[in-house]
Amino acid sequence: MTGQEHPPPTDPRERRRLARRHEIMDVALAIAEGEGWEAVTTRRVARSIDYSQPVIYQHFASRDDLVAAIARRGFDTLTGEIESVARAGGARPFEGLCRRYVEFGRRRPRLYEVMFGAPTSLVFATADTPEELRRTFLALRELVARGHQSEDADGVTEFFWACCHGLVSLLLAGRIPETRVEEHVRRIGHLLDG
Template sequence: MLTDTRSRTPCKLAEQQGWDAVTTRRLGECIEYSQPVLYSHFRGKREIIGAVALQGATEMATAVRAATAAVDGPRERVAALARAYLDFAARNPTESLGEVAGDGVDPGLFTEVFWASLHGLATLTRTGRLLPEHTESRVELLVDRLAML
């Protein structure tokens, strides 16, 4: 349902005004669908946000695959992957965590720290340096410390 340029509408609204501004009514107006049509495809705003996130991950994976397939050699593939990832991030800024960043905290900076922390946890767990049975406790600790609500 959220395909082509219409799929970017929720992200553009969120980037400009925050995810609270992305209501099913406004989204329907932007993509020229009625709310009943949206609800026939999604159960609500959370499901729409999930679909947008999934589509973004798919677009990033496609960009990375295309970039790495176009070069020869392991070093060149790593460089192409890094550039594709950074280019994608520059074209698709994420500040959707601003609502939990807290007073006086830059939403962009908060988002960077949050993603860097998650990436570190994923990498250390995958390589066996952190025990996977403590993953949920780590996530809870990270959220408790960073999302001061």
Template sequence: MSTAARRARERAQRHQLIITAARELAETEGWEAVTTRRLAERVEYSQPVLYSHFGGKDGIVRAVALEGFTELTAALRRARESVQEHGPEDGTGRTLRAVGMAYWDFAARHPALYQAMFVLPTDLKFAHEETPQALRDAFGEFVAAFDPADPERLAMAEVSWASLHGLTTLGMSGRVPTATQTERIELLVTLLVGGG
């Protein structure tokens, strides 16, 4: 292995180590605890090394969010495909219900990650020419939950995601009880596509 290839590999490993440490710290102590000083101590690298990778905490949050979107996409895809593999007779309602429950489950299992993805300020933009592929892929899973022949497919995907995000944010902040979140998702699916 060449010196350049070894250095690139080591840099990628350091990059991932910092992201993983930030996620762990955020999940256990909250994002307020994630500082470059604490991360530098945790990963045993200097603060300038962290800055060379991310430019500061905002860059770290952005990297964590992108990783989160990749993981969210995988969770939504598994849920969608597990229903759709049984055939179209199972309907959009069942698919959207599975995607909605997977979305809620993901956020409930990873609250700090969800915050990085949707609550904390980042430069990540949806529906923009600069939208990273990880965000496009996550939205694509909502689009894929609807009938490809439906002319309102994109709008329905946007409304379903926005509604699920609202329900999730309200649930995670304690403004609505999480014990009845399944019923809310069921109601949302019924309102959007009927019971099918």
């Protein structure tokens, strides 16, 4: 939890509705993690949790809406990871953050894929960017601004994110050997930690 999220609802009916919504997202993500996003359909999700398809549509307007909600929740989780590194501090925060970022992508490759690579209705870097995505960027920017106050914090943040994202993308695609990841993490950290 990032501290930016809303407190749980007090109404029992609303809590049940929210729990069902989360269950639907969890099942859809589990299907994707096991078989890929093409296997995630509202029919398949409904069948997997013994609901009818109309129940899914009570919570999500479409499959795309469901997938976008999973991606937004993934950004909330990533924001929590970034904030955790920021709170921990340390002499080499960017190296630590890059390492945590890589682990995030490595642990949940399909979640990472839908956050950054799969087609969704989510838009980045515009006025329509969802709040969850903005919070992730701002958490990264806050950490960058601590060490790079005299520079363009937005530009340095984008550069750092691009480095971390590139490393995760190449790793998940099998384009770089697992044995070299830590070496690359140190290089990326060195670029920003100095």
